[in-house]
Amino acid sequence: MIDEEGLPAHGLPAERVLDGIRALRSGDRPTHGGRLFAYVYDPAVPGLDELTAAAHAESAHVNGLDPTAFPSLLAMENALVGAAAQLLGGGPGTTAPDVVGSVTSGGTESLILAVKAARDAHPEITEPRIVMPVTAHAAFVKAGHYLRVAVDMVPVSAETLRPDPAAMAAAIRPETVLVVASAPGYAHGVIDPVTEIAAVAADAGVRCHVDACFGGWALPWLRRLGEPVPAFDFAVPGVTSISVDLHKYAYTPKGVSILLHRDPELRKTQYFAHADWPGYTMINSVIASTRSGGPIAAAYATLRHLGEDGYLRLAAVTRDAMNELADVIRAAGGLRLVAEPESTVICFTVTDPELDLFVLVDELAARGWHTQPQLAYAGLPRTVHLTLTASVAPVVGKFGPDLADAVAATRAAGPVKLPAELLALARSLTPEGLTPDLVAGLAAGLGLGLGEAADAGAEPVPARMAVVNTLLEEVPAALQERLLVEFVGLLQRPTWSRD
Template structure:
């Protein structure tokens, strides 16, 4: 599939999706991808969409369309579960839509429909749910949340960037996946990434709207200058036709039967990994996985998960550490795909060995004085030079990238406030991107 996608990409990479009349083949490819995506999430004949560069752009456009659709609201807001993808906070900052963050159920980590409904007011232009949420891999209760939004005349977006292409196939395989797309009354837009479980190259995502009127707000046109009338369906202007062609080729090649078989393999792998984690002393699933994402956490305090992540890296595996947030403790995040299918036995053996090694090492601790100092820092009051000193002290200085062992650094970052962590990592990013 990689070779097929690369060949298709090369054929269309020089074509420009800026003007749909200049390269009608690209328009055909896009319409085909939108139609295929809509079929999976119960789209109707009125369903329309746009192909974007990725899930973040799809989410940004959903927020922009909702804001532009309510010009009567001077200071618009959107209601978000606390587990929503950070792309919506990015949209809030870019488009000046105030985020109203609602805590999720502290045990299941799913959105609380009653709390979401109570948060909707006259300024709300959008309500969002996830299918699934990234951090915990669980599906929010879309139907009651959408009903609450519809009752107030508010748009409802479902972020199915991860699950939109694979969950319908899980349902066909007998997994009790609740309806999350346009089959739910009140859902007005859905985002689905094709570069995830449609196995297309980066970056291709689809943003769907229930009808063309809902999509209109993220279109951009500008005729008030001496050049051509600029017309954009997404945030981008110039768009290479390469990703479109590669995605179209992969979707056509795999077909419905191919995707069903890949879903079968993925589901078997998820089940095996989840069952294996349950059998490892000291670990537990943070939430029962609804899709292809697994979050695991420690069941006792005799070892440190950040050390487990380091030990897994030594053994050739990458597991993603996630910091504590609200009722969600420090955990490790896994993404299961057919690409790593077949390695479950080895992965679980190495995970058990990594836990044993971490238990022998003992928990990572941050000196109390250092933790207090970090907790008291005001990120807005510190200069760039001071931050460089902090990064160097934390082992992240010099622009050389990350060290092999991250447990100590992650423990220190975990002691920082989210605002300080954000500022530290922005400064770290700035240090990485400097020409020699």
């Protein structure tokens, strides 16, 4: 039995505590081994986990609140920023010699700060706006929500999955403070026409942010390998800021991203400072004040250990695995790639109406392959997203037979058919009318173990999610959002200590 109690009456021996954590971890998706195509980035480099754990421990108690108190952390952050800037077309001898940046906790924080810096650079604009393709990361919408910045979305071509630069230009208003491009977009792995988008932004006198959180540490190495990577970084005139996550293809442990600005003037409005109170003067370059130095030290150790030659090798291994996996999908009956791979993502859909994509995802999971389903959106089909890393290479040969088997099982099972009463109930709901009890009852009808209405022994998240995904696809986005908010709210409940 797993002990989930948080604060026992009497302290426990260290090994028992660790055993409890290991028991809890046993139900997680596998973070190593190349069978999880989302969320984690595993280079399959022997000894790297041990190195980063040791580096993290060295600086875990260092506080990033005050860089003058802990110069070791400042030195490591500056080194990480310099490495990212040089990789992305900035630094001495380039057209962007004065690039500066900050280390953040992840891509979402980097994007929020890019929006904040653009907004605060124009205090005269009382109702600021940003322009972005619909394929740009949802974190930009989160930034707009947090910062009260309106978001104008531009559609993409159903064939190319890219926005028309002319449509991006037409969406720019006098209130626009930022234009966004992705390199690549997360969902499909497609690189936006950055050169053209940056040009229309520059013509309008607006900042242009390139979200390279996903590809910023992969595309430069692929280019060095001879792949036809289009221009997307500071070599492009008009690009004013770039985000790149080190905890993706720099293969560092979670919690490290970089936000770069073309020059120090552009970064000034990213900072927050406050002196009008009796405590210490607060000055923050990022959202958090107190920050553990552990993730930064672990990232620094990773870059130092792998080096340029290591990253080039990992990029080559990942590219070859991606090409092999793409060929497997092309050869499978009833499937097609929605875009030719041009970064480190494979995205595919079904062409056979007898194949239910959500059922296929479940069948792959039953065979140990954990993929990411994406709902249909605005004329774009439902798809499966695969993030590839170097760890996929040793197991990619096993994917083909399992995919063929999963396709056969999916065809035999047939498409999901929702019960008429459940579908009618879902379609009758409104975001305003949802309550925790109502969502718990709906979850119980789907076989989820939530709230008092759930069946005894039901799991909060079942092994098969096709019915849930199908139901979500049948309701409007606003209702999807509210349903998921209530669902996660029911999952995130305190564990009380036992008597």
